[in-house]
Amino acid sequence: MEYEERRNLAEIIETADLDMMSVFHEQLVEWLKYYMVVGGMPEAVGIFADTYPGVDFKRITQVQEDILQGYRGDFSKYADSMPRGLSLRLAQVWDSIPSQLARENKKFLYGAVRSGGRGKDFELAIQRLLDSSIALKVTRVTAPEYPLKSFDDVDAFKLYASDIGLLRSMNDASPESILDGDSVFGSAKGAFAEQLVCQELAAYGFEPRYWTNANSTNELDFLVQNDRYVIPIEVKSGINLHAKSLKVSIKRFGFQHPVRFSPLPPRKDGDIQDLPLYAVAALAHMTAA
Template identity: 45%
Template sequence: MERTCMAELVAWKGRSGRKPLIVKGARQTGKTWLVKEFGRRQFADTVTIDFMLDESYKSLFAQDLDPRRIITQIELRTGRRIDPEDTLLFFDEIQEAPRGLTSLKYFCEQAPEYHVVAAGSYMGLGLRREGESYPVGKVDMLTFYPLTFEEFVRAAAGDVLADALEAGDMALLDSVADVIERHLKDYMVIGGMPEVVAEFVASGDYAECRRLQGDILQAYDADFSKHAPVRLLERMRMAWRSIPSQLAHENKKFVYGAVRPGARARDFEEALQWLEDYGVVYKVPRVAALRLPLGGYEDLSAFKLFCCDLGLLGAMAGLPETAVIDGSRVFTEFKGALTEQYVLQEYVAQGEQPVYWSNDSGSAEIDFALTSSRGIIPVEVKAGENLRSKSLRVACEKFCIDRAVRTSLSPYRDDGWLINVPLWAVMHSKRFALSQ
């Protein structure tokens, strides 16, 4: 599978001020495969040290953290020369060797000529242990996410359609909207976890893809047990398992009492932070006003909580995989939550940090809001056929916003203040909003 992150890895290699690179992301997002593929394409050799597979490698950091001694010991253990120009040194599952994470500081300062990439899960990388420090300012960072819709199309349908989707020529794309929408229905069920996508491309078996999603969810649960404090474990699981039911409500604001009757914020705040640190949830905060900077208007007591992948969300919710063949059902299941999840994933993968807005009375709500060079772009997500945009109009008038986005299954249309963007082209919504 071709991932857009490959271009970012290639750019890192050619950067004059290159530092050791930490690649992070939730488990099963394809970090290990992509780094090895990067090494295969860009280097004469890749030396991989997997600290989970072989714990004896942790001894590399038992003495000092001198990078040249570490390089020499790796050469002796593997029998392979590490050339600064032609070898990629890959520390996989780096969270299992915290002193290895600290050593990246010294690779940056004392041996910057080496190409060093470290990969690990969010949770392990976020742990702080006594006597060990995170190499702040001494590493470059790259976050991996599940496959975007464009990447899914590239894997499932090939480069021709994916390239057209990436270019975003709506006059061309509208003529094949029915084809793209069929792929979007598949994506809504399959999601973007690479193993699941690979199985779907190979077999087209929805049931087998659901089984693999179940395996990933079980692996996440096992990782909770491994990394999280025992006192938080059950609360993490309760909050995690509540996500589908939370999103199934008309008002998708996270409600602590829906996790456990009588629960309050203080009971679950730390557990939710651990889920965020692990990368399995996205928190979308509420803002009291659609004004810049959005962070200055954040309501710390209200937020929506989404899963990291819409395929996993569907599996957690028990959505039948056959929903993909039943008209537009997959877009409207549990109050359109899958559709909002999809839109959020597309934005997050682009580096956006969406928020949502609602007025004090609760009579108007904007699903997402983005920051742009021209101000705030409010976004309304429509899963069904009802395309009234009362809340968008209220928000635009209240905050003097001249361009808004509504994304739905309807064709592209620019009405001046309101742009309707097909769901399958939502990755271009900011560009369209700024085009006037």
């Protein structure tokens, strides 16, 4: 594919042209798969650009592993200037992110970092990761209502990596597991889909939250807002778009602009706006309107 063709595909996403997304959906999904593998770290992107179309995924993966090793080195480098044990807790929290996201309920569990772990053991480590911009935190709200910040439940949150390419390497997921076949995400599809949407929401300036009811039988994967209303977001990694939680929540809370991200082309399903996983830019356009 020539540069001009790639530029045209990028423009379709940047301008949120839903009609053209439908026309070029297969090509856009192929580029989405590349992004799942490469992520956005500059050196990894540089290798991709220099070696495309015969992409050197081995070098890209090595760069990602070097970055991850560099993070761990940074955790220990300043051990003497940190509170006692903090460097170890930084590594423990960071290394737990893939398994935390692999669970059906992705709420961050301190006990999954270390047996018997408690909030006071890891709060400072989590904040350091956030301050370093290598992790993203999504707080639960007690009610999916405007303004979201008024309903923050600071004790419940999900923790994501800042870059999907690094998460792939942390999971030891091969490039082939993502690039080959019809599945966009392979066996870790749920975690990768949410990771993608989360980091893209953050990149477009949103501060996403999530919501579950009291017994966690109903969940909205993400919630964002503009200056007027809340937008509930459901993320689907496969082509089965059954959305019980979203539809129940629409009836209960009267959402006017629900969105569902999936590997499928854009369409309307009743009140729900279906968007492809590569099209978070379209949500940014919708909320600015």
